[in-house]
Amino acid sequence: MVISFEEVSYRYRDRGMTPILGLDGLNLELEEGRMIAVLGAPGSGKSTMLQHMNGLMRADEGLVRILDFNLESGDSRKIPPKLRQRVGLVFQYPEQQLFEDTVEKDLLFGPLNFGWSEAEAAEAVRRAAFFVGLDEALLAQSPFKLSSGQMRKAAVAAVLAADPDILALDEPTASLDPASREDLMQRLHGLTKAEGKTVIVVTHRLEELVSYADDFVVIKGGRVIFQGTARELVHKQEVLEEAGLMAPSSVRIAGTLAAQLGIETPEMLPDAAALAAWYAGLLESQS
Amino acid sequence: MKRKIILGRYMEGDSWVHRLDPRAKMAAMPLFMVAVFMVDGYMGALALLLFTLAVIRGTGIPYRYFIRAMKPLMFLMLFILVFHLLYDAGGSKLLDAGAFKVYAGGLEKGIVSASRMALFIMLAAVLTFTTQPEQLAQGLGSLLKPLTCIGLPTDRLVLMLGIALRFIPTIFEEAERLWKALQSRGLDLSSRPLREKARLIIALLVPVTTGAFRRAIGLADSMEARGYRLGAPRSRFRAFVWKRADTLFVGAFLLPVAAAALL
Amino acid sequence: MGTIDKSKHAVLLEHVYYGQGCTNVLKDVSLAIPHGQWVCIAGRNGAGKSTLIRLLNGLLLMSRGRILIDGLEQSGRTLGDIRRHIGMVFANPDDQFVGLTVEDDIAFGLENLCLSREEMQHRIQTYAERLDIVHLLNRHPATLSGGQKQRSAIAAVLAMEPSILVLDEAASMLDEKAKNELLDSMRAMHADGRYTLISITHDVEEMAEADRLIVLDGGMVTADGSPRELLLREDLLQRCRLKAPFALQLCRELKERGIDIGELVREKEVQEALWLYHSKRYLTATGTGG
Numbered sequence: 001m002v003i004s005f006e007e008v009s010y011r012y013r014d015r016g017m018t019p020i021l022g023l024d025g026l027n028l029e030l031e032e033g034r035m036i037a038v039l040g041a042p043g044s045g046k047s048t049m050l051q052h053m054n055g056l057m058r059a060d061e062g063l064v065r066i067l068d069f070n071l072e073s074g075d076s077r078k079i080p081p082k083l084r085q086r087v088g089l090v091f092q093y094p095e096q097q098l099f100e101d102t103v104e105k106d107l108l109f110g111p112l113n114f115g116w117s118e119a120e121a122a123e124a125v126r127r128a129a130f131f132v133g134l135d136e137a138l139l140a141q142s143p144f145k146l147s148s149g150q151m152r153k154a155a156v157a158a159v160l161a162a163d164p165d166i167l168a169l170d171e172p173t174a175s176l177d178p179a180s181r182e183d184l185m186q187r188l189h190g191l192t193k194a195e196g197k198t199v200i201v202v203t204h205r206l207e208e209l210v211s212y213a214d215d216f217v218v219i220k221g222g223r224v225i226f227q228g229t230a231r232e233l234v235h236k237q238e239v240l241e242e243a244g245l246m247a248p249s250s251v252r253i254a255g256t257l258a259a260q261l262g263i264e265t266p267e268m269l270p271d272a273a274a275l276a277a278w279y280a281g282l283l284e285s286q287s
Numbered sequence: 288m289k290r291k292i293i294l295g296r297y298m299e300g301d302s303w304v305h306r307l308d309p310r311a312k313m314a315a316m317p318l319f320m321v322a323v324f325m326v327d328g329y330m331g332a333l334a335l336l337l338f339t340l341a342v343i344r345g346t347g348i349p350y351r352y353f354i355r356a357m358k359p360l361m362f363l364m365l366f367i368l369v370f371h372l373l374y375d376a377g378g379s380k381l382l383d384a385g386a387f388k389v390y391a392g393g394l395e396k397g398i399v400s401a402s403r404m405a406l407f408i409m410l411a412a413v414l415t416f417t418t419q420p421e422q423l424a425q426g427l428g429s430l431l432k433p434l435t436c437i438g439l440p441t442d443r444l445v446l447m448l449g450i451a452l453r454f455i456p457t458i459f460e461e462a463e464r465l466w467k468a469l470q471s472r473g474l475d476l477s478s479r480p481l482r483e484k485a486r487l488i489i490a491l492l493v494p495v496t497t498g499a500f501r502r503a504i505g506l507a508d509s510m511e512a513r514g515y516r517l518g519a520p521r522s523r524f525r526a527f528v529w530k531r532a533d534t535l536f537v538g539a540f541l542l543p544v545a546a547a548a549l550l
Numbered sequence: 551m552g553t554i555d556k557s558k559h560a561v562l563l564e565h566v567y568y569g570q571g572c573t574n575v576l577k578d579v580s581l582a583i584p585h586g587q588w589v590c591i592a593g594r595n596g597a598g599k600s601t602l603i604r605l606l607n608g609l610l611l612m613s614r615g616r617i618l619i620d621g622l623e624q625s626g627r628t629l630g631d632i633r634r635h636i637g638m639v640f641a642n643p644d645d646q647f648v649g650l651t652v653e654d655d656i657a658f659g660l661e662n663l664c665l666s667r668e669e670m671q672h673r674i675q676t677y678a679e680r681l682d683i684v685h686l687l688n689r690h691p692a693t694l695s696g697g698q699k700q701r702s703a704i705a706a707v708l709a710m711e712p713s714i715l716v717l718d719e720a721a722s723m724l725d726e727k728a729k730n731e732l733l734d735s736m737r738a739m740h741a742d743g744r745y746t747l748i749s750i751t752h753d754v755e756e757m758a759e760a761d762r763l764i765v766l767d768g769g770m771v772t773a774d775g776s777p778r779e780l781l782l783r784e785d786l787l788q789r790c791r792l793k794a795p796f797a798l799q800l801c802r803e804l805k806e807r808g809i810d811i812g813e814l815v816r817e818k819e820v821q822e823a824l825w826l827y828h829s830k831r832y833l834t835a836t837g838t839g840g
Binding site for chain 1: 594790793817832
């Protein structure tokens with residue numbers, strides 16, 4: 001178990017008259033080396049949960065275990081830098097958080113903060129840039145001269161450069177074009193397969209993760225209301241509804257057709273090939 | 288750190304104080320200020336306190352929020368009190384502990400001075416807790432309206448103030464996210480030499496400023512696309528209606544003034 | 551070309567250029583969009599899509615060419631009028647709110663039109679009902695979800711009663727459900743017939759629904775036609791960094807399995823085609839069998 005939340009609650013006390021519940025006795029266990037999709041409507045507690053993973057937020061109640069760190073509620077000791085190094089957090093629109101005058105300096109920022117030598121840090125930066133597919137020639141440029149897709153890659157690389165074991169990203173594909181989205185997901189998936197890292201992606205697009213993530217977690221009202229595979233999730237209409245998601249096109253089409261034919265909705269991987277195969281089988285059995 | 292400051296926040300509610308014309312609440316403030324400055328004894332302070340508590344009760348907002356509003360200034364109030372205790376030697380001697388002597392006059396002045404501040408903060412909190420920022424801006428605009436004839440562009444000022452109120456929280460949020468992102472990347476300012484600290488803080492202003500500019504451009508586009516032109520005539524959607532309750536409310540503030548003058 | 555009746559078109563562009571310095575962001579763009587058409591504009595980032603739509607209402611000023619909106623020639627003097635004809639919804643729902651509540655934000659545009667208070671109240675009510683945001687009128691924008699924000703922004707724009715509605719990647723920050731609701735609103739507006747819709751989007755499912763697809767590349771129009779045809783072209787999709795719509799992917803997968811239902815781009819049509827194909831097969835099967 002690489003991450004575990006046990007009965008974790010968190011309240012926002014600073015928004016108006018009554019404290020707002022961020023997490024409400026949340027229980028969650030995530031395994032190492034997998035790609036995990038976290039889904040949920042706005043305000044469901046996804047981002048709050050993410051920020052508990054490296055101690056930016058501390059639980060009011062319950063226990064958060066990350067790698068070999070235990071973060072108990074009420075413990076106000078300083079967060080060890082080692083935790084921050086091993087759990088990389090990529091915030092929404094991370095390109096807006098680039099601040100140095102060259103991309104390279106920005107990427108070096110993390111590794112140097114964690115006390116690496118110049119040579120180690122430079123090597124880590126090159127590796128990170130390679131992993132996200134950022135051309136090395138761009139390293140010497142100002143981040144503000146890059147295209148939006150490149151800026152996003154640079155910002156992800158800036159976190160990846162510290163070589164975290166866990167990489168958590170808050171809507172990393174927001175406002176990217178479809179091809180860049182797919183490219184980023186593929187690369188993140190590669191991190192889990194090639195490097196054994198754990199990658200957690202908060203998203204509100206099910207389709208882009210359906211073929212990559214191993215594990216799906218749906219959050220509502222600060223609690224986990226679903227954890228399982230894509231195959232299980234796409235058929236749970238109420239869960240999808242709660243998370244502001246739509247069943248993928250293939251499931252919708254298969255569902256309607258099954259209803260018209262008066263047969264049970266088939267369980268299948270939500271992609272075009274699977275649907276076509278099912279339909280072909282259907283015709284076969286008919287004739 | 289901005290989260291600790293509660294004064295200036297709007298608290299949703301539907302009390303009669305919430306429903307008052309913002310201009311009435313704003314007009315009451317200077318009257319109350321006069322009363323606060325005229326107070327110079329226990330009785331006057333007590334009368335003002337009772338009056339303020341009555342108004343607070345009318346807002347329907349729990350007392351503890353008003354106490355929290357005072358918290359950041361608690362230290363200053365304490366300082367004022369102690370200052371008077373130590374240096375004001377009027378009236379009878381209450382306590383004599385060698386170098387440390389407390390006089391009745393000093394005690395009274397200390398308490399009255401400290402409570403002046405407390406009273407004023409409480410009433411300012413009543414104003415901001417019960418009035419939406421935009422209404423404050425518009426109320427201010429309409430109170431300043433007469434100044435248009437000496438060339439003050441009040442409409443523009445009100446719009447600017449409204450936009451500032453609308454965007455300051457967003458920009459704060461963005462700055463906070465930036466701060467958190469950098470903490471995640473191992474930023475620990477306390478361990479850095481002063482020069483390095485200064486350099487970093489200046490560097491961090493870059494994304495905050497570009498963010499603010501990006502928003503400003505987006506907003507300008509949206510305003511222009513919806514037909515806004517500087518200086519062009521516009522009608523007004525929000526019109527304040529001055530009701531009898533508003534007159535009574537402002538009139539009621541003559542009470543503390545009278546009390547402060549007489550007691 | 552010169553004989554086109556200008557007022558027939560909601561938007562008419564003739565040889566429009568836009569550029570800063572020696573680089574042209576838009577080069578020789580000519581377009582005619584008739585009233586009531588639903589047009590999607592596609593292209594990779596930096597292709598000039600946002601620039602193009604910002605030229606329409608003069609948020610950016612063209613360097614060369616002619617632009618006519620509802621027959622009105624764009625110039626410094628007509629800009630105010632033209633902006634009444636065009637309503638614009640932007641990608642970032644946060645940056646387009648001027649008012650501190652939804653109601654005040656809708657009122658902002660109406661104040662610019664110098665409407666009376668009664669008329670404002672009437673319009674706010676009408677359009678809030680139409681976009682189902684009546685319960686949100688008193689809310690602060692920060693307390694709304696992304697979908698609610700965009701619906702409010704659309705209400706604010708529609709309340710000004712424009713004839714042309716321009717959406718600049720309006721769905722790009724929304725979740726799937728909100729995106730679908732936005733698409734529903736667009737369908738309703740299109741069916742209404744009063745509006746010309748111009749939408750910049752990366753969403754192929756939305757393009758499939760439109761009457762017309764315009765593809766921009768390097769500041770020029772590289773393709774302009776029916777989405778049913780253009781979406782079949784792999785080269786275009788690649789150039790715009792898009793993926794084929796799911797319906798089309800399915801048609802192709804089926805074809806590989808010897809099932810030919812044609813090449814369709816809309817989910818609904820594929821759904822119907824699958825049912826029809828199945829029924830036919832069933833009938834022939836039972837027909838020959840019996």
